[in-house]
Structure formats: C-alpha cells, structure tokens
Amino acid sequence: MMDAVVQVVLLVVILGAGFLAIRFKDLLSSVVALAAVSLALSLEFYVLQAPDVAIAEAGIGAGLTTAVFVLALRKTRRKEEER
Amino acid sequence: MSKLVRTIGWLLYAPILIFGFYVIMHGHLTPGGGFQGGAVVASGFALLIVAYGAKGAGLKERLLSVVESGGALIFVGLAFLGLGATFFYNFLAAGGGVVFNELVPPGPNPGDLNTAGTLPLMNWAVGLKVLAGLGSIVLLLALFPSEEE
Numbered sequence: 001m002m003d004a005v006v007q008v009v010l011l012v013v014i015l016g017a018g019f020l021a022i023r024f025k026d027l028l029s030s031v032v033a034l035a036a037v038s039l040a041l042s043l044e045f046y047v048l049q050a051p052d053v054a055i056a057e058a059g060i061g062a063g064l065t066t067a068v069f070v071l072a073l074r075k076t077r078r079k080e081e082e083r
Numbered sequence: 084m085s086k087l088v089r090t091i092g093w094l095l096y097a098p099i100l101i102f103g104f105y106v107i108m109h110g111h112l113t114p115g116g117g118f119q120g121g122a123v124v125a126s127g128f129a130l131l132i133v134a135y136g137a138k139g140a141g142l143k144e145r146l147l148s149v150v151e152s153g154g155a156l157i158f159v160g161l162a163f164l165g166l167g168a169t170f171f172y173n174f175l176a177a178g179g180g181v182v183f184n185e186l187v188p189p190g191p192n193p194g195d196l197n198t199a200g201t202l203p204l205m206n207w208a209v210g211l212k213v214l215a216g217l218g219s220i221v222l223l224l225a226l227f228p229s230e231e232e
Contacts, residue, residue, distance in 0.1 A: 051114035055106065056122060063126025064217055067133050071224050 031069040038062040092134035099127035110206035112194035117206040121213025128218040137225035147219040154212030176200030
C-alpha cells in the first residue's frame with residue numbers, strides 16, 4: 001500500500017517535471033526540470049528494487065546529462081525564441 | 084558560475100568522489116560496480132567543470148586519455164592472464180593469488196571485501212575507463228569554442 005502511494009507520487013512528479021521541461025521558455029529551467037525527472041526516475045527504480053539501475057540513472061541522468069546540457073547552453077542561447 | 088555554485092561544488096566534490104570510489108570498490112558485494120561508480124565519479128568531474136570552467140577544473144585531457152586506455156588494457160590483460168584455463172578465468176579466487184583470495188563464507192553474510200578474485204580488479208579497470216571516458220567527454224565539450232567567440 002505504502003509502495004503504491006510512493007510510486008503514484010513519483011510518477012506524478014515525473015509527469016509534472018517532464019511537462020514543465022517542455023513548457024519553460026528559459027532553457028536553464030528546462031534543464032533543471034529534466035534533472036528532476038531523472039532524480040524521480042532513479043527513486044522509482046529504487047522503489048522497484050533495482051538499486052543498481054538507480055545508481056546508474058542518478059549518475060548519468062541527473063549528473064552527467066545535466067552538466068552536458070548546461071555546457072551546451074553556455075555555448076548557445078539561454079532563452080527559447082518566440083515564434 | 085556564481086560564487087554560490089563554486090562553493091557548493093568545492094564542498095561536494097570530495098564526497099562525490101569518495102562515494103564513487105566506494106561503489107567501484109564494493110562492486111562485487113553491493114549494488115553498483117565499475118560502470119556505476121565511474122559514472123558517479125565522472126559526474127563529480129562534471130560538477131567541477133561546470134562550476135569552475137574547463138581551465139579552472141585542473142583536469143588534464145592527456146591524463147584522462149591515458150587512464151582510459153590503461154583501464155581497458157588492465158581489463159583485457161586480466162582476462163588474458165586467466166588463459167591457463169580459459170579466457171576470463173578467475174585465477175585469483177579461492178586461494179589462487181595474493182589479494183581478494185578468500186573463500187566466500189556460506190549462507191547469508193554481510194559480505195567480505197577480500198573475496199571474488201579478479202572481479203574487484205576488473206571492476207576497478209572498468210571504473211577507471213568509465214570515469215576517464217565520461218570525464219573527457221564533458222571536458223572536451225567544455226573546451227569546445229562557442230559560436231560567438
């Protein structure tokens with residue numbers, strides 16, 4: 001029962017953060033939202049008793065890809081352009 | 084980056100590295116292993132590079148390249164050392180070598196670090212390769228000149 005509640009909360013966080021990552025006009029906020037998706041996903045893996053995958057997801061997803069995106073943003077523009 | 088990011092990055096760098104090396108060291112006992120630990124260490128490098136810039140982080144491209152190649156060579160070399168029996172034969176396990184040579188105690192146990200033969204050494208090889216590889220990817224991306232310059 002407790003597991004189900006935690007999983008529902010985590011999936012809502014994943015969906016909400018993913019939606020925000022698309023909607024934000026400030027791309028740095030988008031990157032942070034994407035990192036939040038990865039963090040919630042790694043917690044979800046931990047709840048599903050796959051700590052091995054959770055460590056990899058936290059290291060790669062929340063750590064490295066965020067750094068890569070931030071570095072890419074620094075080389076390009078920070079704001080999404082209006083159309 | 085701002086002074087806040089630099090201070091927090093400086094504070095968190097050592098704990099991240101220690102946790103990453105812990106995951107590599109205990110790869111044969113706990114969840115995780117060479118790849119996961121190496122990824123954690125590389126994310127520590129990435130934190131330093133993002134906070135201080137490619138030049139200020141003090142990471143050397145050549146050193147990372149050497150470490151990456153060395154990890155691969157150690158891995159394949161350990162596999163070839165077992166060639167007396169088969170490729171990847173665990174020649175250090177159960178009294179065969181000097182380190183990691185104890186027998187695994189039977190039944191449920193907290194885990195003995197000094198077991199599993201070549202597996203911890205191969206975890207270290209994979210960990211060194213992954214941390215150097217991913218670290219050099221982030222470093223080269225940070226060194227790449229931007230459009231405006």
